Amino acid sequence: MIFKAWGKVSEITIRNCFRHACFNNAIPQQTVQGEQEEDISFPNINEYVNFDNDVLTSEPLSDQEIISSLINQPEEPEEDDNSEEADTPDGDLSINAVFNAAKMLANYMALNNASPKINFEELEKK
Numbered sequence: 001m002i003f004k005a006w007g008k009v010s011e012i013t014i015r016n017c018f019r020h021a022c023f024n025n026a027i028p029q030q031t032v033q034g035e036q037e038e039d040i041s042f043p044n045i046n047e048y049v050n051f052d053n054d055v056l057t058s059e060p061l062s063d064q065e066i067i068s069s070l071i072n073q074p075e076e077p078e079e080d081d082n083s084e085e086a087d088t089p090d091g092d093l094s095i096n097a098v099f100n101a102a103k104m105l106a107n108y109m110a111l112n113n114a115s116p117k118i119n120f121e122e123l124e125k126k
Helices: 002-008 011-020 045-049 063-071 095-111 120-125
Strands: none
Touching: none
């Protein structure tokens, strides 16, 4: 239905619509002469990336301030990268921790073809 209606619209109707909306060919085309395209030089990538390296973003620290910040910093315990999981207390466990433990147990059972009835004493021996 829309296709038939659009097919009945003549070129004159469309031209009149544009003229009514003040779109006509009477607008003179202006050509700008005398202006030449400016040669814009773009910085290379190193200039672009490093343009603000010399901008001071904070007050420089003295040697004494650096030393005192290191001394006052609490020591972080060294973590063993080889340990698979940290020992957690048996107390407060989050829902996410319990869920992750259940997923890990399910994966273990699937990989070792374990029966649904789990003997935890046997698992601890392995």
